[in-house]
Amino acid sequence: MSESIYDIPLRRINGDAATLGAYRGKVVLVVNVASACGLTPQYEGLEKLYEDKQAQGLVVAGFPANEFGAQEPGSNAEIADFCSSKFSVQFPLFEKIVVKGPGQHPLYQRLVEQQPQAQEKPGSEFRAKLAGYGIVQDNPTDVLWNFEKFLISKDGRVVGRFAPDTTADDAILRDAIERELAA
Numbered sequence: 001m002s003e004s005i006y007d008i009p010l011r012r013i014n015g016d017a018a019t020l021g022a023y024r025g026k027v028v029l030v031v032n033v034a035s036a037c038g039l040t041p042q043y044e045g046l047e048k049l050y051e052d053k054q055a056q057g058l059v060v061a062g063f064p065a066n067e068f069g070a071q072e073p074g075s076n077a078e079i080a081d082f083c084s085s086k087f088s089v090q091f092p093l094f095e096k097i098v099v100k101g102p103g104q105h106p107l108y109q110r111l112v113e114q115q116p117q118a119q120e121k122p123g124s125e126f127r128a129k130l131a132g133y134g135i136v137q138d139n140p141t142d143v144l145w146n147f148e149k150f151l152i153s154k155d156g157r158v159v160g161r162f163a164p165d166t167t168a169d170d171a172i173l174r175d176a177i178e179r180e181l182a183a
Contacts, residue, residue: 005114005156008107013064013080013093020107025154026057027180030111032065032099034072034146035082042147043087045168049177050091056181057154060091063107065099068145069135072096100142108143111150114158116141118148121172126165149173153180 006021020028031046050060064079066072074082076095083089097105117140120126130136130145137144144164151160160176
């Protein structure tokens with residue numbers, strides 16, 4: 001059997017070695033984030049969600065990535081400073097990684113393998129908007145854009161995947177988180 005999602009080597013944004021194993025027994029929302037994206041204001045909602053649900057066992061884990069329109073060009077230190085100064089982010093941030101295509105980080109290989117399709121909120125026009133800009137997914141299982149979200153259960157299974165335009169206060173995401181926190 002392949003290694004647990006908890007065993008995949010990671011690095012915190014400050015360079016310290018880490019794994020998601022530190023969050024075993026908690027519900028983890030993994031988000032690929034970017035500082036110069038139209039969706040960047042989602043940091044505010046993600047931080048509020050983290051603050052509201054942390055005591056119940058939710059961890060939001062941010063993974064900066066630069067695969068989408070080069071919207072995360074900064075260094076890890078610049079990203080950490082941006083998140084702290086602009087959005088007062090307290091949830092764990094990890095070093096910039098590759099979330100799709102050549103060089104895809106093993107964490108994202110595992111996330112996509114366990115949840116090949118993102119759930120889109122009803123009436124979403126996000127995919128069509130991207131297509132209007134000439135941006136289409138090469139592989140239907142690829143992460144679509146910045147701020148796509150993966151929900152990991154307390155026992156380390158990927159139990160949900162949500163499209164980038166699903167915000168922290170959208171009912172489909174909140175309901176899935178509540179279900180996992182109650183499990």
